[in-house]
Amino acid sequence: MMEELAQAEAAVAVCVDAAPWALGEHDLVAALDATHRLEQRLAAVKLALVRELDGRDTATAQGASSTAVWLRDRLRLTVPAARRLIDLAAALDAGPPGVRAALADGDISVEQARVIGDAVGTVHAAAGAEAADKAVRVLVEWAGQFEPTLLRKLGTRILDHVAPEVAETTARSALEAEARRADRDRHVTLSELPDGRLRLTGSLDAEAAGLLRAAIDPLTAPSGPDDPRSPGQRRHDALADICRLALRTNELPEHGGEPAQVVVTTGFDALARQFDAGTLDTGLRLTPETVRRLACDAAILPAVLGGAGQVLDVGRQRRLITGPLRRALVLRDGGCAFPGCDRPPRWCDAHHIRHWADGGNTSLANSVLLCAHHHRHLHHGDWAVRLGGDGHPEFVPPAWLDPDRLPRRNQYHRRT
Structure with a gap:
């Protein structure tokens, strides 16, 4: 083996020094296919060597704590990558020989071998060795057409092809097991960062995932051709919109004896001067611009304090755009009034054109509906x-967008 590997290495070294630009397009593609096939065949040899070394416990004999750690140091791999290598080597050794043979022939890739091994293991447990051998043949044939991700998806239905008599029962059992795992593992974690932001992580079960998708997907589309937000930023803003809508329903349970609400505390004079920050009831700090934007809408109840800390106003109703006034505003604007936006009224804040802290009154003539994104954009x-x-x-x-500064209007919600 050592002599053959030395010859193969020498041959590859010659190819490394060759000039690809001298090849015609047909030969260039053929060379790529041959290189890929050789790479998979070498991977089969590598996996066989790893399996033998692991079986002999060579790592322990050489002072390492495990084969994975030994491979990390020997091949300069990460430990997770080394473990995946060991697991795949063991699976190929214990599984049907057809998978190992397909990899050795260069007919499948290492990732496809891992997918096929997982699927065949499921078939073997459900329908026995004969069905497993048949599954190998089918999956290896599919591997010639499909990349690993799609192959794995197809592999979940392999029993329909090789053992239809047990496929339905097995699929039901697998679905129930997956539902139990999802129920056990479901969680959402809110981790507060040093600067007051939250890191949101978690795992949703299928039902909750469907609900979130149904609620968030319609809100993640760009608000227009010039929307500068990344997809991740649009999902962030959509989640915030959903929370605003939930707060507006007045159907959330009380929290601490009060309806669910956001309370912002700031000095009145500082707010009017756009100079000072505000503080949420959770203790987090907000910029003056954010405080003034939140103060526009009835869904957010600002608590305004005088210089000595006395309460001057908590959700002052004469300032808030509610009831008949909001209904008139919805009738007039039809949704977010910003040009090019199609957000409906239920996703919109009521914005004071002249801010209430600057002396603006609460009236239809001083109000406009804006979605959360364009509300922030305007502020x-x-x-x-x-x-x-x-x-x-x-x-x-x-002026930088339109030197003539010609006024623009929203055309999505026009009634005439």
């Missing part, structure tokens, strides 16, 4: 909003 950006001569909102773009 932090260079756009301006006003009512046109017909009483409908129009938005003036910044």
Whole structure:
């Protein structure tokens, strides 16, 4: 073996020094196919060697705590990668010989071998050795057409092809086992970061995942062709929109004897000057711009304190755009009024065109509906909003976007 491997290494060294640019397109593709096939065949040899070394306990004899640790140091792998190598070597050794043979012939890749091994193990446990051998042949044939991810998905239905008489019962058992695992493992973790943000991690069961997808997917589309947000940022904003909608329903259970709400504490003078930050009732700090934006809408109840800390206003109703006034606003704007946005009214905040802290009154003439994204955009950006001569909102773009600063309107919600 050592002599043959030395010859193979020398042959590969010659290929490394060859010039691919000299090959025609047909030969270039053929060379790629041959290289890939050789890579898989060498992987089969490597896995056989790993299996033999692990069986002999060579790692312990050489002072390592395990074969995985020994491979890490010997081949400069990560321990997880070394363990996957050992597990696959053991699976190929114990499984049907057809998988190992297919890898050795270069007909399947290492990842496909891992997928086929997992699927065949399931078939063997459910329907016996004969069905497992048949599954190997079917899956190796499919491996010539499908990459590992799709092959794994197809492999979940392999019993339908090789043992249909047990497929339904096995699938039901597997589904029930998966449901039990999902129920056991379900969790959501909120980890507070040093700067006050939250890291959200977790695992949802199938039902909760479906509910989240149904709620969040319609809100993750870009708000327009110039939406600068990444997909992850759009999902973040969609989750925040869902929370706002839930708070608006008034159907959440009471928390500490109070309806579910967000309370922002800030000094009135500081808020009016846009100078100071605010504090949530959880203790987290907010920028002045965020405080002023949150103060616009009835779903958020600001607690405004005087200089000595006395309560001046907690959710002052005459400032909040609620009841008949909000219904009139919905009737007029039809949804988010920002140009190009199709968000419906239930996803929108009521924004004071002239902020209440600057003396703006609570009236239809001083209000506009904005979705959460465009509400933030208006507070932090260079756009301006006003009512046109017909009483409908129009938005003036910044000079860098339109030197003429021609007003724009939303066309999605027009009734005429």
